[in-house]
Amino acid sequence: MIPFVDLRSQYRSIKDEIDTAVLKVLDSTQFILGNEVAALELEFANYCQASFGVALNTGTSALHLALLAAGIGAGDEVITIPMTFIATTAAICYTGATSVFVDIDPLTYTIDVTQIEAAITPKTRAILPVHLYGQPADMDPILDIARRHQLIVIEDAAQAHGAEYKGRRVGSIGDIGCFSFYPGKNLGAYGEGGMAVTNNPEYDRKMRMLRDWGQERRYHHVLKGYNYRMDGIQGAILRVKMQYIEAWTEARIACAANYDRLLAESGLVLPIAQPHNRHVYHVYALRSPNRDALQQSLQAQEIQTGIHYPIPVHLQPSYADLGYKLGDFPHSELVASQELSLPLYPELTIESQTQVAKAVLSAIS
Structure with missing residues (x-):
């Protein structure tokens, strides 16, 4: 796992x-x-x-x-x-x-x-x-x-x-x-x-x-x-x-760069770090139009993933009183329907990253 x-x-x-x-x-x-x-x-x-x-x-x-x-x-x-x-x-x-x-x-x-x-x-x-x-x-x-x-x-x-x-x-x-x-x-x-x-x-x-x-x-x-x-x-x-946050942050950035390389030909929408930003990759958020099937395939191969977040706040029942509806924020709604977060943490080995990437490529092929 x-x-x-x-x-x-x-x-x-x-x-x-x-x-x-x-x-x-x-x-x-x-x-x-x-x-x-x-x-x-x-x-x-x-x-x-x-x-x-x-x-x-x-x-x-x-x-x-x-x-x-x-x-x-x-x-x-x-x-x-x-x-x-x-x-x-x-x-x-x-x-x-x-x-x-x-x-x-x-x-x-x-x-x-x-x-x-x-x-x-x-x-x-x-x-x-x-x-x-x-x-x-x-x-x-x-x-x-x-x-x-x-x-x-x-x-x-x-x-x-x-x-x-x-x-x-x-x-x-x-x-x-x-x-x-x-x-x-x-x-x-x-x-x-x-x-x-x-x-x-x-x-x-x-x-x-x-x-x-x-x-x-x-x-x-x-x-x-x-x-x-x-x-x-x-x-x-x-x-x-x-005492370790900078080393851990650099490990996250390196892990994200490795995913970028391994998934470059996947056709998936990969996260983009703006050139003037230091993106610290709390999650590695890619997008797939078949997100749910991809997640299920990875789970079957004992690879855990996350979704951040499946329902935008304006569509949550608890905030229906704000008066928004489906279609009001199309970019947010699209990301919510497609986003999948891959495993990413400082201790994640290159071997595990490669295994995750291979599983992703296999699932979408």
């Missing part, structure tokens, strides 16, 4: 360091926030080329608090894409604001910047681009539009740790960047976790209060807050993993 993600192999490769770090937290009894989490905030913010990092319990919480810190609330509109994990829209909903969708670019699968201005109304307060699959969105036009219309830019970088746009790390390009440390992410915890990064000290201050019941100091509740704090054990685990 070739798994889609092999978390066990990664753990075994750093087991001694992880175990030592966890035991250190257990001995310190700093189970919530604490020194390890504070150190992670500094290290991860520095990695993202940002001034501040706020460690949280999930990436969804990062999006939620980023929106709240930026003043987004009931009656506001936030422009984003429907081709994303549902958390992007859920976080907007949590604030009382409304998601306004625009379609994706058919090559990069990130927000089509040519459609943003037409979606702006007097209620628009923010643009929320998603760096989908590890590919940075086209940030310069987004920032230009935001400046001209006095809008906030919040980056959903949940799948894009270490990705770069024209030499700049994602997350620090807009006003606030939001990351997930879900176990399968490029930088994953051994449980839930997230981080918001920013260069704005006021946003940092607000998010720190909001994650901890709105407290400015203990029992002084300035804001209506939440319990979104990161566990000390997750902070310690992520600090160990931070």
Whole structure:
């Protein structure tokens, strides 16, 4: 069996360091926030080329608090894409604001910047681009539009740790960047976790209060807050993993390049990394008009795959109240019907990659 993600192999490769770090937290009894989490905030913010990092319990919480810190609330509109994990829209909903969708670019699968201005109304307060699959969105036009219309830019970088746009790390390009440390992410915890990064000290201050019941100091509740704090054990685990993220990212990029070579004559639509981007390949997302049959064939050969994502958010029953219908976002709908993610992780051997590629070629022939 070739798994889609092999978390066990990664753990075994750093087991001694992880175990030592966890035991250190257990001995310190700093189970919530604490020194390890504070150190992670500094290290991860520095990695993202940002001034501040706020460690949280999930990436969804990062999006939620980023929106709240930026003043987004009931009656506001936030422009984003429907081709994303549902958390992007859920976080907007949590604030009382409304998601306004625009379609994706058919090559990069990130927000089509040519459609943003037409979606702006007097209620628009923010643009929320998603760096989908590890590919940075086209940030310069987004920032230009935001400046001209006095809008906030919040980056959903949940799948894009270490990705770069024209030499700049994602997350620090807009006003606030939001990351997930879900176990399968490029930088994953051994449980839930997230981080918001920013260069704005006021946003940092607000998010720190909001994650901890709105407290400015203990029992002084300035804001209506939440319990979104990161566990000390997750902070310690992520600090160990931070030492390897660049090596792991380069391994992902090399794996994707190998798939590109092996599948070049397949006739499938392969992922395209823009020349000015560092695409970090959270997933290797190819497209096939016979996606389901291809997936079944690979499964029969004991090769696990994923689909990211089979139903765009605008067609999900839970967000039918937004008023969208089939056909409103054709590029998102096409990708959703064709996308298949192949196994890709730093520990995936060249032999396994070759086996996967041969299985793909055999299935489509």
